Amino acid sequence: MKLSVIVPVLNEPRGLARLLLQLREMQIADQVIICDDGSDIPCSPALVADMSRRMGEVIPLDVHDPLPGSDLVWLRSDRSRGAGHARNRGAERAKGSHVLFFDADDVLTPEIGEILDDLAGRKFDFAMFRHHDSRVLKRGGTGPLEPDASYWAAAGIGERFETVSHEGALSLCRVAAYPWNKIWNRSFLRRESIHCTEIPVHNDVEHHWSGFLSARTILASRQVGCIHHVDAGRSQLTNRRGIDRLRVFEALDNVADRFVHAVGQDVQRADFADPFLEFMLRLLRWIRGQLDSATALSRLTAEQALFLRRLAAPSRAALAPAIELALLRNPTLARWAAPELERAA
Template sequence: MTLDLTVAIPSHNDNGHLTRLLSHLAALKFTRSIIVVDDGSLPAPDHDTLIKASGLAPAQLTLLRQPQVAGAGAARNRALLHTTTKHLLFMDADDLPTRELRALCRSLAQAGEFDFCMFQHHDSRMGQSGQWGQMAFDQSLWDKTELNHRNLSEVSTTDAACLAQTANYPWNKIYRTDFLHAHRLRCSDTLVHNDIALHWKSFLRAGRILSSARIGVTHFVTPGGNRLTNRLGAERLRVFEPLEEIALEISVENTPKSPYALAFFGFALGLLCWVNESLDPSLRSELAQRSTAFFNRYLSRSMRTQLKQQRPDDWQRAAKLFQLTV
């Protein structure tokens, strides 16, 4: 039994890495369909050229094009609209799947219905020091659960709230396509920070979550350059759009969603501190003002006390930057 799976790939001016990824997918043979959404690349990739270079069957690859750059989030949303398989995995053009991902897909095909399965990954920055696996912060969150050494496991609400605080990547989850459609889950249309809403809303709305300690993807991080993820200007201030969406949803929900509240606002503390460090210095004053307003709007006194106790480093930095008090 195999998983009925589509791999969806946004790509922008990355035809070399895209061809490499498609070649690996062709060799591993774990996906029925592949959708590439080209995001305004110059030159644009060509379907026949990609097929010839990768070894994929022509009918296996769908190539869509956005004539103007709209961002990876918009590209993923478009791919979702064209997905006809039961399950969906997003990947970046410069990611690489591992054999462990193929093994995971075989296990998931026999796991019954699930909304999504989150798996571990290898970060190229770890490889620079000869290590294999995730960045230390993400790994520490997995280590706090009982899931870190299990190839496939059900995820409790407590453990899910812990895993939700990892980096909000879209390519470390295999989704049930109908789950995404039923709950209208999409990426934001922002050029950066477009995966926050998809990540958190998936946790908030899922019924059955699975996890796997298998390392399914190698993720490559390249500092500098013209990649959208390296933009440090005013587009970073749109981070408040998805943060407000999630904060509002958490604020109106009672149990069992409430365990996510502390997790989310702790994540927001760390994220906004990171944005401040990487942002154009001329924009930091505006970021501080908007961050202060955001936390004052949503954080109760008891929540502030808990955050100070559970995430002391993030709280100390945020309190100084954004004038937060308990």
């Protein structure tokens, strides 16, 4: 396995330095692609190397060769276009047989080496591993937040990588659409034209769902490959509360189109209607709780109504039976959906 690690970064030289130091020590990447999304001060090799020295590293990053033995590519956008654009741009330059998208403010665990060793020589479209969430760790726990922890438990996945059953995929696809908990076969990404939506936030929703709707072979392991850091006091995407969150409907529209295509190729893909509806409604409820103005809330209600009507468009007729069946066989989901459907009426 030849691994390309793609790292979007925006005003995060310290996190990027920490990650590059990890990658140098672990020696797991054949190629590392840094995609600077128009940082105020360019996250250049010199800046990141200087940051590693400030962090007190015994062997700081070398500005001329920060990752000996790895192909290192530095890309920079002239302005901030979002992490989706940065990831897509990095994917175009990837040379490895497999790809890991990783964020500069998160941390790899020592187990990532075991994860890659376990996957060596295996054939798969993508492989999924668990993560620790910093908010859970602060409470003395381990693993991801709920309900993701329950979805992993329901999938019945063990410590070693195994092929995910159809039923297991219907559970794991409900996990929050993170970009850094999967290792992708690069040929699969290109063959299926899987990419991130180029919007300010929620760019990974389309990437996540396109993978589940298109993949024929998914592997999964309960091993923990990274720690996701969330800090309420910082300007991370997680903490954004403005109207740019409403562009999530661009991603959801793209998923709906992918859904129609997938059902046309394999009628069993209609089973994903239930988890997709649950995922969508949970995400929209979470966004509603994040927005910081009455104007944004009003816009969300209007945009949500328009999106739900678009789901019923003639071009998406294949979705209607699947959605109706999902609501019939899942009374809890139907009760949850009722207020949202009323808003769309």
